[in-house]
Amino acid sequence: MLSPRIRSTFLDFFTSRGHRLVPSGSLLPPDPSLLVSNAGMNQFKPWFLGDVEPGFPRATSVQKCVRTVDIDNIGRTRRHSTFFEMLGNFSFGDYFKSETIAFAYELLTRHYDLSPDRLWITVYEDDDEAERMWRAVGVPSTRIQRLGAVDNFWSMGVPGPCGPCSDVTYDRGPSFGREGGPAVDSERYVELWSLVFMRSVRGETEPGGGFPVLGELPRTGIDTGLGLDRLAAVLQDVDSVVQTDLLRPTLATAEELAGRPYSPVDREDPDRVSFEVLTDHARAIAFLLADGIRPGKEGTEYVLRRLIRRALRHGRRLGIQGPILGPLTASVVTNLGPSWPELLHEAPLIEDLTTREEESFDRVLHRGTHLVNKAIRRALTTGTHQLPAKTVFTLYDSHGFPPDLTIEAAQEAGLTVDQTHLNTLLNPQPNRT
Ligand code: SER
Numbered sequence: 247m248l249s250p251r252i253r254s255t256f257l258d259f260f261t262s263r264g265h266r267l268v269p270s271g272s273l274l275p276p277d278p279s280l281l282v283s284n285a286g287m288n289q290f291k292p293w294f295l296g297d298v299e300p301g302f303p304r305a306t307s308v309q310k311c312v313r314t315v316d317i318d319n320i321g322r323t324r325r326h327s328t329f330f331e332m333l334g335n336f337s338f339g340d341y342f343k344s345e346t347i348a349f350a351y352e353l354l355t356r357h358y359d360l361s362p363d364r365l366w367i368t369v370y371e372d373d374d375e376a377e378r379m380w381r382a383v384g385v386p387s388t389r390i391q392r393l394g395a396v397d398n399f400w401s402m403g404v405p406g407p408c409g410p411c412s413d414v415t416y417d418r419g420p421s422f423g424r425e426g427g428p429a430v431d432s433e434r435y436v437e438l439w440s441l442v443f444m445r446s447v448r449g450e451t452e453p454g455g456g457f458p459v460l461g462e463l464p465r466t467g468i469d470t471g472l473g474l475d476r477l478a479a480v481l482q483d484v485d486s487v488v489q490t491d492l493l494r495p496t497l498a499t500a501e502e503l504a505g506r507p508y509s510p511v512d513r514e515d516p517d518r519v520s521f522e523v524l525t526d527h528a529r530a531i532a533f534l535l536a537d538g539i540r541p542g543k544e545g546t547e548y549v550l551r552r553l554i555r556r557a558l559r560h561g562r563r564l565g566i567q568g569p570i571l572g573p574l575t576a577s578v579v580t581n582l583g584p585s586w587p588e589l590l591h592e593a594p595l596i597e598d599l600t601t602r603e604e605e606s607f608d609r610v611l612h613r614g615t616h617l618v619n620k621a622i623r624r625a626l627t628t629g630t631h632q633l634p635a636k637t638v639f640t641l642y643d644s645h646g647f648p649p650d651l652t653i654e655a656a657q658e659a660g661l662t663v664d665q666t667h668l669n670t671l672l673n674p675q676p677n678r679t
Pocket of ligand 1: 286287334441
């Protein structure tokens with residue numbers, strides 16, 4: 247099933263069950279505590295919190311999301327994307343767990359025709375109720391696993407509504423990883439759909455990464471997110487998200503530019519990583535630009551600049567000589583424009599801005615790459631397996647070469663960088679150019 251049909255099947259299912267179809271919010275979030283929209287529920291945050299009376303009790307949407315926490319996963323796993331579309335259904339004080347679970351099971355097994363035998367479920371450690379409900383729809387207890395807060399208690403990463411979640415994962419088979427369910431291997435048992443049972447309010451992140459739960463929401467709510475890329479990879483039976491119809495044309499453009507084919511077989515192949523980074527980042531860059539975000543030094547603008555620069559580095563690594571991001575983003579526009587008209591509308595601007603940013607960074611990249619390679623060769627002879635933080639800092643301070651790109655190059659050569667030391671050197675300057 248191709249992605250346009252996956253989207254319409256989802257939206258038809260929920261609109262015919264009383265959900266209001268709501269357009270995606272912009273990638274520039276309404277909530278100033280977020281750099282970029284990261285979930286379908288973002289636009290409904292005040293409704294969940296009770297700050298604003300919900301306009302209707304049920305909603306469904308396809309939300310454009312960018313997850314900066316996953317940028318470094320691109321090329322490492324088969325399932326992560328920087329930009330992705332999240333299919334969601336929401337309840338604001340209306341239905342709760344049992345209906346949500348029944349909806350998810352029916353849609354996946356009867357409308358997307360996923361084999362029930364390959365579905366595995368995770369529930370929050372103390373959520374007996376959710377486990378009982380999954381068993382009631384037909385999932386055997388042998389395929390339901392309990393996980394702790396890290397995996398099964400969801401929040402936006404910033405203060406706001408939160409709650410335990412139950413995730414539906416799909417067994418992609420032994421060639422993807424070890425047996426034992428999602429508790430053991432998240433690449434083989436890929437998480438498709440997260441069902442969040444919103445009930446509490448969280449505070450600021452504490453040192454160490456946790457957060458306090460400050461109290462209960464005025465009414466419980468439902469917030470779900472089904473990843474379109476991942477479902478497409480399963481339904482189209484392809485190895486990774488870059489091979490779905492959402493990204494395959496852009497990957498093909500990257501192959502054309504590089505003059506050689508992408509091969510998914512060798513997970514250690516640096517060319518495979520570069521092809522995947524280019525393909526993934528080109529889509530994120532096109533969507534961020536189409537939503538009015540510009541490359542810059544701070545916040546959301548820096549997220550975009552970082553993606554552009556990293557994509558360029560991987561493009562030049564593949565030996566591409568001429569323009570990279572213009573042709574790649576153009577293929578994103580052609581492929582996804584029919585579903586996302588803002589891409590078509592902003593196409594000339596996307597091409598112009600990516601080209602300009604590419605030209606201005608190319609010189610820094612060229613000179614910087616030469617210096618980084620020299621520093622790496624030197625570090626390799628010391629036998630410490632470390633690229634000194636001071637070197638990373640100097641490359642940034644004197645040559646404008648972004649630390650994240652130096653670190654990535656060091657890691658590719660098997661070297662580590664002392665991040666704490668680097669942070670002290672960069673402080674009080676932010677880690678960016
Ligand atoms: N908000 C949850 C998530 O992003 C479910 O949509 O995973």
